[in-house]
Amino acid sequence: MIRALFTYVVPFLLPIVTYSFWVWWRTRYVAAHGGEAPAFEKGPWPLMLFIGAVFALIVLGFTAFLDSNSPDEGEYVPPRVVNGEIVPGHIEPRKAP
Numbered sequence: 001m002i003r004a005l006f007t008y009v010v011p012f013l014l015p016i017v018t019y020s021f022w023v024w025w026r027t028r029y030v031a032a033h034g035g036e037a038p039a040f041e042k043g044p045w046p047l048m049l050f051i052g053a054v055f056a057l058i059v060l061g062f063t064a065f066l067d068s069n070s071p072d073e074g075e076y077v078p079p080r081v082v083n084g085e086i087v088p089g090h091i092e093p094r095k096a097p
Helices: 002-033 045-067
Strands: 075-077 080-082 085-087 090-092
Touching: 002 045
Parallel strands: none
Antiparallel strands: 075 090, 080 085
16 A cells, blocks of 8 residues: 555655645745735646656656566465465575476
8 A cells, every 4th residue: 555655646746745835835935025925726737737647657667667577587476374374475486497
């Protein structure tokens, strides 16, 4: 679950969170020094959504390259119960022919 959060949600929402922080900071600055505060609802929403999608795709691309295992490394054995004990999933090396 936490991996999905960091892989999909955080990169997608990063531009929106950054813009929200900037609006908050700018509103406080304007209150102290005068001027016109930015309107949150008039922000560049399509651009932020596009940039968030690009960030998410970049993160997915990096995880595809960094997490991939070579098929020559071995065979994945899923978790199973042996004599009442849970044996976690693991990769067994391939046997030489």
